[in-house]
Amino acid sequence: MQRLMTMRDDWHRFLDSDLFYSFKGSRITVVAALVTVLMILAALFAPWIAPHNPFDVATLDLMDSELPPMWLEGGDARFLLGTDSQGRDVLSSMLYGLRVSLVVGFAGVFVAMIIGVSLGLLSGFLGGVVDTFIMRVADMILSFPAILVALLINGVALSFLPQEVMHDSAIYVLVLAIAMTSWVQYARTVRGSTMVEKSKEYVQAAKVIGLHPLLIMIRHVLPNVLGPVLVIATINLGLAILTEAMLSFLGVGMPPTEPSLGTLIRIGNEFLFSGIWWVVIFPSLTLALLVLAVNLLGDWLRDALNPKLR
Amino acid sequence: MLSFLIRRLGQSMLVMLAVALLAFSMFRFVGDPVTNMLSQDASVEEREQLRDSLGLSEPLYVQFSTFVVQAAQGDFGISYRNQRPVSELIAERMPATLELVAVAFIISLLVGVPMGVYSALKSHSWLSHVFQTLSLVGISLPTFVTGILLILTFSVTLNWLPSFGRGEVVNIGWWSTGLLTASGLKSLILPGIMLGLFQVTLIMRLVRAEMMEVLRTDYIRFARARGLSNRAVNFGHALKNTLMPVITIIGLQLGAMIAFAIITETVFQWPGMGFLFIQAVSFVDIPVMSAYLLLVSLIFVVINIIVDMLYFLLDPRLCADRGTANSH
Numbered sequence: 288m289q290r291l292m293t294m295r296d297d298w299h300r301f302l303d304s305d306l307f308y309s310f311k312g313s314r315i316t317v318v319a320a321l322v323t324v325l326m327i328l329a330a331l332f333a334p335w336i337a338p339h340n341p342f343d344v345a346t347l348d349l350m351d352s353e354l355p356p357m358w359l360e361g362g363d364a365r366f367l368l369g370t371d372s373q374g375r376d377v378l379s380s381m382l383y384g385l386r387v388s389l390v391v392g393f394a395g396v397f398v399a400m401i402i403g404v405s406l407g408l409l410s411g412f413l414g415g416v417v418d419t420f421i422m423r424v425a426d427m428i429l430s431f432p433a434i435l436v437a438l439l440i441n442g443v444a445l446s447f448l449p450q451e452v453m454h455d456s457a458i459y460v461l462v463l464a465i466a467m468t469s470w471v472q473y474a475r476t477v478r479g480s481t482m483v484e485k486s487k488e489y490v491q492a493a494k495v496i497g498l499h500p501l502l503i504m505i506r507h508v509l510p511n512v513l514g515p516v517l518v519i520a521t522i523n524l525g526l527a528i529l530t531e532a533m534l535s536f537l538g539v540g541m542p543p544t545e546p547s548l549g550t551l552i553r554i555g556n557e558f559l560f561s562g563i564w565w566v567v568i569f570p571s572l573t574l575a576l577l578v579l580a581v582n583l584l585g586d587w588l589r590d591a592l593n594p595k596l597r
Numbered sequence: 598m599l600s601f602l603i604r605r606l607g608q609s610m611l612v613m614l615a616v617a618l619l620a621f622s623m624f625r626f627v628g629d630p631v632t633n634m635l636s637q638d639a640s641v642e643e644r645e646q647l648r649d650s651l652g653l654s655e656p657l658y659v660q661f662s663t664f665v666v667q668a669a670q671g672d673f674g675i676s677y678r679n680q681r682p683v684s685e686l687i688a689e690r691m692p693a694t695l696e697l698v699a700v701a702f703i704i705s706l707l708v709g710v711p712m713g714v715y716s717a718l719k720s721h722s723w724l725s726h727v728f729q730t731l732s733l734v735g736i737s738l739p740t741f742v743t744g745i746l747l748i749l750t751f752s753v754t755l756n757w758l759p760s761f762g763r764g765e766v767v768n769i770g771w772w773s774t775g776l777l778t779a780s781g782l783k784s785l786i787l788p789g790i791m792l793g794l795f796q797v798t799l800i801m802r803l804v805r806a807e808m809m810e811v812l813r814t815d816y817i818r819f820a821r822a823r824g825l826s827n828r829a830v831n832f833g834h835a836l837k838n839t840l841m842p843v844i845t846i847i848g849l850q851l852g853a854m855i856a857f858a859i860i861t862e863t864v865f866q867w868p869g870m871g872f873l874f875i876q877a878v879s880f881v882d883i884p885v886m887s888a889y890l891l892l893v894s895l896i897f898v899v900i901n902i903i904v905d906m907l908y909f910l911l912d913p914r915l916c917a918d919r920g921t922a923n924s925h
Binding site: 430431434435438441442443525529532536537538539552556559560562564567568574575578579582583 | 612615619623733734736737738739740741742745746748749753760852853856857859860863864874875878879886890893894897898901
């Protein structure tokens with residue numbers, strides 16, 4: 288009961304906060320948040336709300352292939368957005384694809400955050416050779432476009448892993464590739480604030496009482512440098528989803544057996560000239576809408592939390 | 598400036614060496630290069646001969662230095678898939694990519710800069726708001742989705758423009774150009790727009806932000822106080838000072854465009870280096886992969902150095918105060 292009370296207090300405090308006020312004031316942000324939440328819910332409950340199971344070969348019927356969306360001539364009420372060349376329901380594949388895209392996006396951002404924050408902490412706290420080395424590597428990665436670094440990591444993984452293993456581990460390789468391209472931003476930010484925190488008295492005090500440096504870093508410095516990290520994470524989510532989609536579109540991401548939105552677009556793209564445009568257009572628009580909504584949210588959060596713009 | 602330049606060159610060499618090491622270890626440790634290069638029915642003697650000619654029995658550091666020396670001379674070995682020298686393949690594909698990037702770059706400048714200047718000067722007009730909204734959509738729209746939409750509209754539905762390949766090309770020496778034939782030029786339009794569109798939004802936002810910053814400064818206010826015409830203030834004073842940071846960032850974007858061309862080339866089946874690279878990735882054709890990586894890294898490093906030097910040329914203050922160039 289006590290716990291419930293404090294939770295309710297927190298909720299009320301959140302509703303009163305500047306952040307929520309600025310959120311309410313920006314109509315486009317509210318819409319973006321709604322779209323994002325709806326998409327996440329749709330992805331989460333895909334197995335329950337999808338009208339068909341696109342991976343269950345038994346239910347597929349070639350007679351149903353290449354049906355247009357139901358409001359067009361020849362459409363079938365069972366398939367709201369039409370079917371692809373193998374008779375799979377486009378809406379259902381899209382819901383499952385959205386799921387994969389979001390999982391990879393979130394996981395990529397999460398792993399990047401862990402790598403970036405730890406390296407940034409180490410770099411800022413230890414200084415010296417460690418700092419120089421980490422920051423030079425960061426400079427190097429930053430001087431190449433993300434897509435190239437991601438392709439490189441994917442290419443290397445593809446060439447090291449045998450084909451059969453690659454199919455199952457594609458998702459891990461993708462997450463790693465996305466993380467490797469985007470950890471630098473976290474590392475730089477955390478390094479900067481760690482260097483500031485390091486000279487403060489509480490850290491000095493912790494040192495004097497003989498705490499292990501690792502403990503000081505994690506228990507004392509880390510909570511104080513995490514603020515900006517969450518903003519960067521929100522902004523990078525859109526980028527992570529895009530990178531995944533690009534790699535899958537190029538054919539080095541998720542395999543067709545476990546398609547993401549990017550894979551669906553790639554497959555649909557092959558049928559562009561046979562006139563079945565709905566197979567490629569709906570996943571494309573979903574992806575664009577998702578990225579736009581997430582980007583709008585990220586932009587708003589950055590501005591709302593930026594003390595210079597208040 | 599000289600010491601800065603030397604340090605910068607040193608750093609670039611290190612970057613190139615790191616990329617070379619990566620490329621080398623890919624070549625050396627992914628599968629057996631000899632098996633990859635020869636056909637299935639090669640005899641044992643042939644294998645041994647190739648092994649010796651590749652120097653695979655030498656110590657690793659000797660192999661690496663040979664690899665670096667050969668790569669520096671443009672010798673990247675033989676493609677596993679095509680059984681042809683990689684340098685030949687790349688030289689064949691390079692003109693296509695460079696022409697595409699050049700066209701896209703020009704499109705993005707011609708559209709992006711005026712849009713940015715306009716929305717900075719008339720920041721409250723409705724057209725500026727339209728530009729702002731469009732740029733947000735443009736940044737969020739994945740490039741391959743743009744490409745697919747373009748093909749669907751202009752190739753499939755309207756049937757105006759070709760959707761794949763380069764059209765007819767004319768060979769001038771080893772350079773094959775699509776700029777001299779009607780079908781070549783037509784083929785360039787859609788891929789050029791697709792690759793340029795993302796840059797348009799970026800350049801527009803950048804020019805707008807920088808110019809609005811400049812317009813707020815004292816010397817602009819003073820120029821207005823002196824009674825100079827709007828035209829002289831806006832274009833003679835403000836735009837000139839806006840362009841410096843813009844040029845440097847646009848320069849860096851040129852490198853990014855070569856990398857992003859991979860996606861455009863895949864969508865339009867454009868026979869450039871990026872398409873070659875993607876095909877190499879799916880066939881694990883490592884010599885081609887490593888050659889492409891080394892080449893693109895080299896282009897990047899060179900562009901980075903040129904941009905750094907541009908700072909010195911464009912901003913005389915930096916020659917007096919060298920520290921700022923590094924901290925940037």
